[in-house]
Amino acid sequence: MGVTVKDVARSAGVSTATVSRVINGDSRISGETRKRVLQCIAELGYKINNIARSLKTxxxxxxxxxxxxxxxxxxxxxxxxxxxxxxxxxxxxxxxxxxxxxxxxxxxxxxxxxxxxxxxxxxxxxxxxxxxxxxxxxxxxxxxxxxxxxxxxxxxxxVDNVNGAYSAVEHLINNGERRIGYIGGDLRLTTARERDEGFRRAMRDYCIPIDESLMKYGDFHIDSGYEKMKELMELDEPPRYVFISNYFMHIGATKFLFEKREQLKSHITIASFDDIDLSSILGFCRILVGQPVxxxxxxxxxxxxxxxxxxxxxxxxxxxxxxxxxxx
Amino acid sequence: MGVTVKDVARSAGVSTATVSRVINGDSRISGETRKRVLQCIAELGYKINNIARSLKTxxxxxxxxxxxxxxxxxxxxxxxxxxxxxxxxxxxxxxxxxxxxxxxxxxxxxxxxxxxxxxxxxxxxxxxxxxxxxxxxxxxxxxxxxxxxxxxxxxxxxVDNVNGAYSAVEHLINNGERRIGYIGGDLRLTTARERDEGFRRAMRDYCIPIDESLMKYGDFHIDSGYEKMKELMELDEPPRYVFISNYFMHIGATKFLFEKREQLKSHITIASFDDIDLSSILGFCRILVGQPVxxxxxxxxxxxxxxxxxxxxxxxxxxxxxxxxxxx
DNA sequence: CTTTTTTGTGCATACGATTACATTTATATA
DNA sequence: TATATAAATGTAATCGTATGCACAAAAAAG
Missing domain, CATH: 3.40.50.2300 (Response regulator)
Known part of the structure; x- marks a missing residue:
């Protein structure tokens, strides 16, 4: 500690400029000198001071x-x-x-x-x-x-959120379902907005009118997933398929379903964004949109x-x- | 950008030393001067260069x-x-x-x-x-x-891992159970070792001999939790109570139980370390040792x-x- | 009205590196 | 052999700030 280019220079019998050049791999330094300098650096245990370097560079x-x-x-x-x-x-x-x-x-x-x-x-x-x-x-x-x-x-x-959401929803539709619940995020976030668009576009492309009472908007957090799934399930005729637009709401939603599993009228299938950690072990999930995180x-x-x-x-x-x- | 103490000093008609002192709250500077310097700093949009400062300090x-x-x-x-x-x-x-x-x-x-x-x-x-x-x-x-x-x-x-584990296990025991499965971590980690100690100490204090066939050691990750729970459940007489010494193994273990829930011979109750995110929504868990993370x-x-x-x-x-x- | 103390500033150097430019030495060219 | 060129190294300024020391002016003490 405290050993600087000066010390190295003195010890190697060269100028600080030369030492600096060796450190920075300047090709003009002769093999002879370079070796000597490197040796001194090792012997003295010299460590460059990046603060000083940053000041210059x-x-x-x-x-x-x-x-x-x-x-x-x-x-x-x-x-x-x-x-x-x-x-x-x-x-x-x-x-x-x-x-x-x-x-x-x-x-x-x-x-x-x-x-x-x-x-x-x-x-x-x-x-x-x-x-x-x-x-x-x-x-x-x-x-x-x-x-x-x-x-x-x-x-x-x-990521291509629109197409990600689209393909998940498309898959649900191809399963033969037309009533699809939706739990999305705050539309001020681009990700939420884009996934929303993907959902709606898929529905439109398959000529399914959107039932706004099945469209729930949360905030991408666990609690809101719980809450929104609750709202969906408390409808007179709850959807049996639900698309959820992020991981944490997926967890929350699952939590709700799990707690009330005995009271559910029919089996629920979830398609969700984000394939991380536990997504795959959350019991109701069949479709995951994975992001290359x-x-x-x-x-x-x-x-x-x-x-x-x-x-x-x-x-x-x-x-x-x-x-x-x-x-x- | 590019404006330094020098510029401020010149503009305020003082020396750089004075500027520096104002910046660093040196009490000896007169209110008059201080005000002028601060004004110039604001006008010129001066921002201190912390690299240079670090070099000195x-x-x-x-x-x-x-x-x-x-x-x-x-x-x-x-x-x-x-x-x-x-x-x-x-x-x-x-x-x-x-x-x-x-x-x-x-x-x-x-x-x-x-x-x-x-x-x-x-x-x-x-x-x-x-x-x-x-x-x-x-x-x-x-x-x-x-x-x-x-x-x-x-x-x-x-955290006090020993007592944390101890109290969880104690609670299981007080529930009337003496055969308690254990899924712990690699004993090279102090946390794993201490929780292990807590477990064993509780058993000893309640005069329950430890059945080493119920003691499984994983690596604190999801997969090993899955694996170790599998091993426990495949015993001739699986334990109905299991203590798990961290969050991720808890998740893995739950995953296993969830997947095989139809084949389980009896209901399983888990006590686990770490009360975060989903611990509380993992279906088999009744006891959580929370850390003030x-x-x-x-x-x-x-x-x-x-x-x-x-x-x-x-x-x-x-x-x-x-x-x-x-x-x- | 001195003398001492306090207060407020400036001067100049240091922090530890990089680098433009100058200089020396070696090598190539005429 | 003299000269031009290239290669290797040194000199010294610089980056932007902090601070010990010196010093002048003002205030306090005598």
Missing amino acids: NKTYTVGFICPELPNSFFMNIAKGVEDELKKHGYSMIICNSNESAEQERERIDLLLEKCIDGVIIIPASDEGMHYNRFKEMNIPVVLADRLTEDFVSDSVL MDIGSKTAQLLLSRINGEELSFPQIIRLKTHLTIL | NKTYTVGFICPELPNSFFMNIAKGVEDELKKHGYSMIICNSNESAEQERERIDLLLEKCIDGVIIIPASDEGMHYNRFKEMNIPVVLADRLTEDFVSDSVL MDIGSKTAQLLLSRINGEELSFPQIIRLKTHLTIL
């Missing part, structure tokens, strides 16, 4: 990751993909929890702006994105993951790194990954 | 967080507690995934050491901790969360910050938080 090899919730397997699978990809390139990631609030998102942005990050990945907390412009102003590349925002055009990586993460990271490295790409890059249907 | 206001798995609600609840607490103090956190491997843990440590962090929180991937010494050598405080390690003595925050996080962060700020505390600080029993 204006690069921190650190990116921010803002996400609406930490204990959320969906987001964390994305995070995992990101972290993995970043690590390959020597980058690390500062994680920030926006708690699904644009307000807190702003606070975290303040924090991140102070840290001189090279780029930032955001899973938007809402459809507001104006405040992301502060990164743009500082010339810090931004890539959105999973969701888009209304007012902030940006590189993004997400880790891929979202790694693609996002790759895109960000491209921007950071100033690669020429048209703007905005919007990468849509395909979902895949699993029938249980 | 040797503080980055950043800590590392190494954890065995990102998509894991237990760890992420801890992370949330940490992030929350850190944020209050202006710190941010670099998150690293060790993938439950000491090997990868080492790689992440390399990465973190290069980043000049002020401290690090580790949820150990295994019982090896020798490599954590590298932080100690650099004088970087370390706090372990949730688990201890064999060979690295350290400040730590964890977010508290683990915030306490860990608090302890780390104390060390970073050089507060006088005896070493090591081992904080044990109490679990609480929930009967469903």
Whole structure:
């Protein structure tokens, strides 16, 4: 600790410039000198001080990751993909929890702006994105993951929600069912909106009029899944097939069905978005729309790194990954 | 962007030293000057460059967080507690995934050491901790969360696993059952070991001989929970009560029971560690040992910050938080 | 009305690296 | 052999901030 380029330089009998060049792999250094310097580095246990380096180079090899919730397997699978990809390139990631609030998102942005990050990945907390412009102003590349925002055009990586939902619903219809219940998310989220569109489009394409009393809107959380399924089941004539547009509402809905399984008039079949952790063990589920979650993460990271490295790409890059249907 | 103390100083007609002092709240600056400087800062849109500051002060206001798995609600609840607490103090956190491997843990440590962090929180991937010494050598405080390690003595925050397990098992026994199945984790993890001890101690205290054929050891993951429950149920005389020592194995075990529910000879009751997300909706569960997960996080962060700020505390600080029993 | 203390600022250096430019030495070319 | 070119290294400035020390002015003490 405390050994600097100067010490190495002195010990190797060269200038600090030479030491620096060896460290940075400058090809002009003679094999002779390089060897000597490397030896001294090893002997003295020299470790580069990246703070100092960053000051000169204006690069921190650190990116921010803002996400609406930490204990959320969906987001964390994305995070995992990101972290993995970043690590390959020597980058690390500062994680920030926006708690699904644009307000807190702003606070975290303040924090991140102070840290001189090279780029930032955001899973938007809402459809507001104006405040992301502060990164743009500082010339810090931004890539959105999973969701888009209304007012902030940006590189993004997400899945084809419309077709994902469409294919699931289509499959239900092909099973011979026309009365299909729906539990969706807050339409201010693009993901919720797109899945909603997929649902409606499938129904329209099969000439099934939409019964709005079967359309329930929650907030993508467990409790609301429970609540909305309850509402559906308390209808005079509950649907026997239900499409649920995310994982957590699926869990909640299942919880309700499980608790009331004795009172159910008929067997319920669920089709749901997100094939993670327990989806497949939730008893009523037969159809799952799987998202390539880790891929979202790694693609996002790759895109960000491209921007950071100033690669020429048209703007905005919007990468849509395909979902895949699993029938249980 | 590009505006530095120098610009502010020139604009306010003072020296950079004065500007710096205003920024850092030095009380010796006259109200007059302070006001003028602050005004110029606002007008010019000056933002401090924390890299430069860190170079001088040797503080980055950043800590590392190494954890065995990102998509894991237990760890992420801890992370949330940490992030929350850190944020209050202006710190941010670099998150690293060790993938439950000491090997990868080492790689992440390399990465973190290069980043000049002020401290690090580790949820150990295994019982090896020798490599954590590298932080100690650099004088970087370390706090372990949730688990201890064999060979690295350290400040730590964890729960009273022994008594947590004990009380759950005790409750089963008080229900009148003496044949109790057990699905535990890899004994190389302190958490697994302690819960094992709790189980055995309760049995001993109630004078119930332990039937080793009912003791199954998995690895804290879903699949092994499934597997071990299968083994238990395939015994000639399966236990009707089972204690499971973590969340994920609980899920796996439930999955098995759910799939085979028609073939079960009798009703199964589960007592399990960890009261998160779905524990309570898993059909066979009646007893849950809840951990104060977010508290683990915030306490860990608090302890780390104390060390970073050089507060006088005896070493090591081992904080044990109490679990609480929930009967469903 | 000195002398001492306090208060408010400025000067200059340091933090630890990178890098443009200058310089030396070796090699190739005429 | 003289000169042009290339290769290897050194010199010194720079990145943006913090801070010990010096110093002047103002306030307090004598």
